[in-house]
Amino acid sequence: MQELKKIDLDITINSGQVFLWDKIDGIWHGVNGSEILKIIQEPFKIISSRKNTSDFFRQEENIEKILQSIKKDKLVRDAVTRFPGLRLLRQDPFQCYISFICSSNASIQNIKQMLKKITEKFGKRIMFDGHEFHTFPTAKKLANSSMAELLSCGLGFRAKYIKKASQDVLSGKIDFNYLKKADYKTAKEILLDVYGIGDKIADCILLFSLEKIEAFPIDRWTLRILRKYYSDVFNESISKSITKKKYETIHEKIVRHFGPFAGYSQQFLFKMERDLNNKKWL
DNA sequence: TCATCACCTGGAGA
DNA sequence: ATCTCCAGGTGAT
Numbered sequence: 001m002q003e004l005k006k007i008d009l010d011i012t013i014n015s016g017q018v019f020l021w022d023k024i025d026g027i028w029h030g031v032n033g034s035e036i037l038k039i040i041q042e043p044f045k046i047i048s049s050r051k052n053t054s055d056f057f058r059q060e061e062n063i064e065k066i067l068q069s070i071k072k073d074k075l076v077r078d079a080v081t082r083f084p085g086l087r088l089l090r091q092d093p094f095q096c097y098i099s100f101i102c103s104s105n106a107s108i109q110n111i112k113q114m115l116k117k118i119t120e121k122f123g124k125r126i127m128f129d130g131h132e133f134h135t136f137p138t139a140k141k142l143a144n145s146s147m148a149e150l151l152s153c154g155l156g157f158r159a160k161y162i163k164k165a166s167q168d169v170l171s172g173k174i175d176f177n178y179l180k181k182a183d184y185k186t187a188k189e190i191l192l193d194v195y196g197i198g199d200k201i202a203d204c205i206l207l208f209s210l211e212k213i214e215a216f217p218i219d220r221w222t223l224r225i226l227r228k229y230y231s232d233v234f235n236e237s238i239s240k241s242i243t244k245k246k247y248e249t250i251h252e253k254i255v256r257h258f259g260p261f262a263g264y265s266q267q268f269l270f271k272m273e274r275d276l277n278n279k280k281w282l
Numbered sequence: 283t284c285a286t287c288a289c290c291t292g293g294a295g296a
Numbered sequence: 297a298t299c300t301c302c303a304g305g306t307g308a309t
Contacts, residue, residue, distance in 0.1 A: 016304065100304090107303040110292060156290020161306085198306050219304040243284060270304085279304095 005064070007057055008085020009041050014281035015271045017089050017208050019099055019112040020119065021282055024131060031119060032056060033092025034135045036128045049128045058090050070265040073258060075229055079268035088267055089208060093176035094169060095136040096209035100201045101161050108281060110154075117153035118142075139169035161196025168194055176210065184212045199247045207263040216254045216262045218247060225273050226250070233257060 009028050013021050021030035028039045036049040037056060046053065071077040080086075102114045122137035122145060142150075143166035150159040168174045174194065179187040187210060191202040200219050206212035216222070227238045234253045242250070258265040274281075 103303095104305045105289075105303065106291080106305090107293075110303070113292080151290085154291060157288090157306095158290075196306070200305060204304085217304080221304060241285085245283070274304090 006085050007044060007059075007087050008083070009039055011083050011085050011271065012057075012087045012089065015086055015267060016108065016274070016281070017267070018091065019108070019115050019282070020095075020136070024129075029129065029131065029133070031095070031123075031133065031136055033095050034124075035092075036126065036133045036135065038129050047129070049126060049133075054090060054092075056090055057087055063087070066261045066264055069259050069261050070268070073265060076258070076265045076268055079272040083268060083271055086268060086271055088213070088264055090211075091209040092136065093179075093205070093209040094139055097165065097169070097174075097176075097205050098136075098142070098162060100204040100208075101165055101196045102155065102158055103204070104158060104161070104196065104201065106158075112282060114154050114158075118155075121149060121153060139166045142166035143170040158196065164195045165197070179206075179210050184214055187212060188215075199244065207266075213261050213263045214255050216251060216258070216266045218242060218250065221270055221273055222266060225269050230257075 013028055013030070018030060021028055023029075028041075030037050030039075032054070034050065035053060037053070038047040039045070040047070046056065067080055071080055098118070099111065099115055103111050106114070119134035119136055122141045123134035124137075125132065125134050127133075142162060145163070147159055147163065150162055153159075155162060165174075169176075174190065179190060182190070184206065187206055188202050191197050191205060192199070197205075200217050203215040203217035207215035207217060218226070223238065223240075223242055226234070227240070231237050234250070234257070238250070239246075255262050
């Protein structure tokens with residue numbers, strides 16, 4: 001029973017959810033909004049630079065129930081068997097929002113580099129555990145930055161997205177607390193209205209930071225998985241590219257098939273397929 | 283509604 | 297060395 005609840009840090013951090021994490025002397029350290037986290041694997045312990053820390057690993061959640069639910073699908077069951085310690089994380093919403101806007105048409109290494117520069121240029125420098133870190137900047141800080149400063153972070157065409165998206169948070173057009181309370185569909189529509197956010201990125205933000213576990217981001221990897229293993233299940237051939245309308249109808253089928261915790265199944269499938277293809281992580 | 287295409291940038295592979 | 301291609305997409309025709 002205790003084994004089922006064990007979180008595997010290497011696997012979880014290397015599953016495409018977070019980018020600002022590094023192993024220092026064999027121990028994972030990472031940035032989550034205004035806090036820096038240090039996580040010991042054995043015995044499992046979370047050390048935060050802040051007094052009040054969030055439930056980053058979702059330890060309050062009934063993971064046994066969730067795994068039991070998603071394991072009804074055979075391929076997900078295989079993935080859970082291979083990566084039993086993989087967990088969904090609960091990230092700082094603004095950092096998650098900016099991170100995935102940066103992810104557009106970029107490799108994980110590239111995304112990490114962009115975000116690292118953003119924290120170094122705009123975040124607050126703090127010493128923690130004997131090392132130097134930079135917190136993730138506030139929306140205000142990024143909204144008021146110049147385009148030249150943003151471009152110097154290697155953001156390229158994403159710089160204009162980041163600037164506008166930050167302004168939308170500052171103005172209150174995007175209110176993460178409201179989005180957390182709203183239902184999936186409502187929250188998604190609001191996010192889709194942000195310049196630089198489409199279906200895939202909206203779903204990542206919803207799943208990784210806004211408590212929408214039914215979100216199932218469909219990127220080139222998940223699409224590949226769906227094409228490869230689920231065309232029969234969904235009773236339709238899935239094309240190589242996906243249109244806006246198609247994304248919506250497929251998502252409905254996904255939730256019907258995988259259930260209310262579909263986002264968890266996505267995480268296991270994504271991890272498995274990328275590992276299978278020897279793709280690099282952090 | 284749908285199919286193309288350009289897009290910043292850095293790294294890998296030819 | 298130099299070039300091409302691609303990377304967890306999105307917005308504009």
